[in-house]
Amino acid sequence: MRNFVKCLLVCMMAALMLLTVGCDKEQEKSKEQPQQKQEQQKKPEQPQQKPADEKVTVKLYYPTEDAEKLKFVELKVPAKDKYKASVEALIAGTKQSGLTGIFPKGVKLRSVKVKDGLATVDFTKELTTRFVGGSTGEEMLVGSLVNTLTEFPEVTSVLILVEGKEIDTISGHLDTSVPFKRMGELL
Amino acid sequence: MRAAAVCRFLWVLLLGIFMMPVGVEAAPMHEIVSVSSSIVEEDGATFLRTEIGLSKGAADYTVKTGSILHPNRLCIEIENTKAGDVPKEMRLDAAYAKSARIREKDKNIQVLFSLAGLAEDEGFRISTLEADKKNKKPFRIVVDIYEAGYVRRGYVDGLKGHHIVVDPGHGGTDQGASGPSGLLEKDVTLAVSLKLRDILENSGAYVTLTREDDRDVWGPSATDGQELQARADVGENTPGTEVFLSVHCNAFSSSASHGTETYYYYGKSWQDELLAQNLQEAMLEHNGLHDRGVKSARFYVLRNTSMPAALVELAFITNYDEEALLGDDAFQEDMAMSLAEGLANYFAVSGK
Numbered sequence: 381m382r383n384f385v386k387c388l389l390v391c392m393m394a395a396l397m398l399l400t401v402g403c404d405k406e407q408e409k410s411k412e413q414p415q416q417k418q419e420q421q422k423k424p425e426q427p428q429q430k431p432a433d434e435k436v437t438v439k440l441y442y443p444t445e446d447a448e449k450l451k452f453v454e455l456k457v458p459a460k461d462k463y464k465a466s467v468e469a470l471i472a473g474t475k476q477s478g479l480t481g482i483f484p485k486g487v488k489l490r491s492v493k494v495k496d497g498l499a500t501v502d503f504t505k506e507l508t509t510r511f512v513g514g515s516t517g518e519e520m521l522v523g524s525l526v527n528t529l530t531e532f533p534e535v536t537s538v539l540i541l542v543e544g545k546e547i548d549t550i551s552g553h554l555d556t557s558v559p560f561k562r563m564g565e566l567l
Numbered sequence: 568m569r570a571a572a573v574c575r576f577l578w579v580l581l582l583g584i585f586m587m588p589v590g591v592e593a594a595p596m597h598e599i600v601s602v603s604s605s606i607v608e609e610d611g612a613t614f615l616r617t618e619i620g621l622s623k624g625a626a627d628y629t630v631k632t633g634s635i636l637h638p639n640r641l642c643i644e645i646e647n648t649k650a651g652d653v654p655k656e657m658r659l660d661a662a663y664a665k666s667a668r669i670r671e672k673d674k675n676i677q678v679l680f681s682l683a684g685l686a687e688d689e690g691f692r693i694s695t696l697e698a699d700k701k702n703k704k705p706f707r708i709v710v711d712i713y714e715a716g717y718v719r720r721g722y723v724d725g726l727k728g729h730h731i732v733v734d735p736g737h738g739g740t741d742q743g744a745s746g747p748s749g750l751l752e753k754d755v756t757l758a759v760s761l762k763l764r765d766i767l768e769n770s771g772a773y774v775t776l777t778r779e780d781d782r783d784v785w786g787p788s789a790t791d792g793q794e795l796q797a798r799a800d801v802g803e804n805t806p807g808t809e810v811f812l813s814v815h816c817n818a819f820s821s822s823a824s825h826g827t828e829t830y831y832y833y834g835k836s837w838q839d840e841l842l843a844q845n846l847q848e849a850m851l852e853h854n855g856l857h858d859r860g861v862k863s864a865r866f867y868v869l870r871n872t873s874m875p876a877a878l879v880e881l882a883f884i885t886n887y888d889e890e891a892l893l894g895d896d897a898f899q900e901d902m903a904m905s906l907a908e909g910l911a912n913y914f915a916v917s918g919k
Contacts, residue, residue, distance in 0.1 A: 447824035448859065480821045508791075514744045514752070514818035515830060515880050519864055548792030548867065551744075552737060553815070553878070555867040557792065565863070 434459040438466045441527040441567075442479040443520035450523050450566045451479060463492040466528050467501060482521045484510035490544070492529075497536040498559055499529045507542050508550055515553045522554055523566040530562040537561050597648040598622040599669065599676060600705055604659055607711070615663035615712045618696070619678060620705040621648065628708060630693055632686040641680040641691055643710065648676040663712045684715025688771060689722045721904070725911035727771030730807040734798050734868060735760035735776065736815035736878075739783035741794065744818030746890030752816040755893045757781065759881065760814050762903035770907065775808070777801045795867040802872045810842060810910060811876035813868050816884040816893055825886040826857030830878040833863035838875035842913045846879050849909030853901050856882055856889070875917075879906065 436459045439452040453476050457465035467489050473481025487506035492499060513521065526538045537559035540547065548557050601620035606613060631642040641664075650669050657667045665681045684690060696707040735756040737743030743752030760776060767774045777784050777798045785797035802811040817828065827850050831843035843861045851858050859880075869876045881902050882889035892898045 443819075445821040445823040447819045447821065482820050512744070512818065512820055512885075514884070515815060515864070515866070515878065516817050516824065516828070516859075516883075517744075517819045519862075520819070548790060549795060552741060552791060552795065553864075553866050555795075555865050555870050560865075 436462055438462060438469075439528065439531045440466060440469050440474070441524045442470070442474045442476065443482050443524060445478055445480045447516045447520055450520065450527060452528075453479070462532070463494060463499065463529065464489065467492055467525065470524055470528060482513060482517060482524060483507075484512060486510055490541075494532075494535055497534065499532075499535045499538045500541060501525065501529070501538060502541040502544055505543050507540075508547065511551045513551065518550050518554045519563075519566065521550065522556070522560060523563040526560045526563050527567065595623060596674070597626045597645065598651040599645075599648060599653050600651045601707075602653045602657065602667070602669070602678075604657065604667070606660060606663075612713065612717070614692075614714075614717075615660055617659075617667060617680075617710045617712070618707040619643075619645070619710070620707050621645070622651070622705060624698060624706045625695065626706075626708075632688070634686075637681075638685050639682045641682055641686045641710075641712070643678045643680075643693065643708065644672065645676045645678070645708065647674050650676055662714055678710075680710065680712065682712060682715070688727065689713075689724065690715065690717070692769065721766045721769045723766060723770045723904070723907040723911045725915055726767055726907065728773075729910070729914055730773045730775075730805070730809050731767055731910060732775045732777065732802045732805055732808050732811045733760045733763055733767075734801070734811065734813040735778055736813055738778050738781055740787045741783065744816060744884050746884040746893070747822065747887055748890055748894075750884060750890050750894045752818070752884055753781065755816050755881070755884065755899070756814045758896075759899045759903050759906075762900050763814070763906050766903055766907040767910070770911075772910075773807070775801060775805045792867075796871060799868050799871040802868075802874060802876070808874050810913070811868065811872045811874055812846070812906065812910070813866075813876070813878040814906070815878060815880050816882060817880035818883060818885045820885075822883075822886050825883045825889055826859040827851060827854060827882055828859035828880045829861050830864045830866055830869065830880070831861065832866060832869035832876065835869070836875060838913075838917050839869070839877065841917055842875045843877040845913040845916065846877055846906060846909035849905045849912060850879065850881070850902065852908075853905035854882065854892070854898070 435456045437454050437456050440455055441450040441452050443450055453474055455469055471483040471487060471489060484506050487510065488504045490502040490504060492501045529535045529538050539559040540556050546557060550556060599619060600622045602617065604615060604617045607616040626648055627646040629644050631644065634640050650671065653669065655669045659666055661683060663683055665683065668679045670677050670679065682690065690713050692711040694709045696709055698704065698706045737753040737756060745751050764774045764776060783789060783794060785793045802808050829843040829847040831839040847861050866878055869878055882893055884890050884893055
């Protein structure tokens with residue numbers, strides 16, 4: 381009897397998953413989800429087997445809903461655009477349950493450049509003007525960006541720009557005038 | 568003829584000597600014109616209130632206690648004052664103070680209270696009231712005396728003589744975060760900071776606020792960096808500042824996040840972390856909210872102040888329940904009290 385109930389539950393969940401994927405109107409965003417699932421199921425990894433279209437798996441850090449920690453979600457992105465694709469995925473947020481996005485609405489990535497270990501990430505003005513969050517929100521935004529980019533071995537620190545200029549702070553707490561190193565305490 | 572000249576000279580000299588103090592005496596003398604005592608109930612406390620009315624507005628006064636011969640004596644010495652037509656000896660309610668006596672000392676007046684208990688700072692409170700023309704009341708020095716052993720509201724032991732700068736987060740054009748019902752962070756941080764100032768001053772500490780009303784500290788046109796530096800500068804430029812305390816409300820994109828946390832800047836001094844721990848513990852003891860812990864972060868005002876500094880996040884304004892708390896006067900008062908206690912605990916353990 382117990383087994384039967386378990387079996388039924390699993391079947392229902394599977395059906396629900398299929399339904400939600402099928403029903404998703406936002407086609408662009410739904411592309412990420414099945415890939416993530418595939419990625420998570422494909423353990424152990426197969427790093428040797430690089431696909432023809434040169435995709436790499438990146439770790440994207442999103443804050444938990446209670447803003448206590450950052451947790452990663454894996455995503456396959458085009459290798460030539462891996463920095464840009466990663467930051468844009470952070471801006472887009474995540475549908476993973478228990479996690480949330482922290483980048484403000486309307487913000488766009490202007491550019492991301494990596495040189496001598498420093499990733500310089502330039503956002504549009506909405507990063508500061510439309511930011512919602514206090515001390516913790518700022519920590520989580522900067523932490524998600526810095527920890528995601530420092531997952532790439534060639535990146536050791538991250539500097540945030542807005543409209544091409546250095547900024548003192550996002551909303552009055554963190555000092556953003558100098559680059560950040562990996563923020564391991566948030567993981 | 569010669570003798571007369573000498574005589575005149577001596578006369579002028581003598582006159583000069585007598586006149587001199589009168590000439591120096593520029594300020595007119597105050598006069599005590601009324602003394603009245605009554606039992607007052609306020610904010611759940613009962614105390615004996617004595618109002619000393621003065622004829623010429625605000626006068627300088629000093630408060631003296633700690634006499635070895637008269638440990639129960641509370642002495643208020645009012646400078647450049649004489650006693651007018653008022654009783655020189657008054658019997659009071661013995662539960663608070665046996666008597667009050669007015670005596671002249673040089674050009675000053677001493678008002679001596681003989682308290683029921685030892686004359687200690689927590690047992691009385693002295694303030695002033697401006698002249699009230701409508702009710703025909705002069706400027707008054709107000710002496711409130713509590714029952715012996717009563718722990719006065721808003722008094723925290725261990726803060727006397729300490730110098731503290733309190734920074735109400737945001738303000739003016741920067742409203743900080745806002746709650747789902749529209750509560751603004753800048754209003755909460757100011758309300759709590761003003762209450763905290765009252766408690767600290769009441770407890771004998773010296774307090775400076777980075778702002779006392781709804782304004783930008785540097786100015787409305789400042790850059791974010793200038794604004795934050797202006798706050799840190801208040802800490803740097805106020806002589807003897809021992810602690811810089813920034814008061815904030817937290818916010819997050821999800822309303823699920825809640826609780827209390829305290830930040831310090833790692834790598835400044837060991838006192839910074841100790842300060843943060845003491846503030847965090849005291850806040851949790853009072854508000855019972857979720858403990859998000861003591862965290863190190865590169866916050867501008869913490870990094871750019873040279874004295875031990877902490878930034879407290881009272882609760883999440885973006886959480887429905889906690890927004891309601893943050894807007895509540897009693898909660899704000901309680902949080903102010905907890906911060907005062909946290910500061911006192913810090914001073915005790917840091918040996919400062």
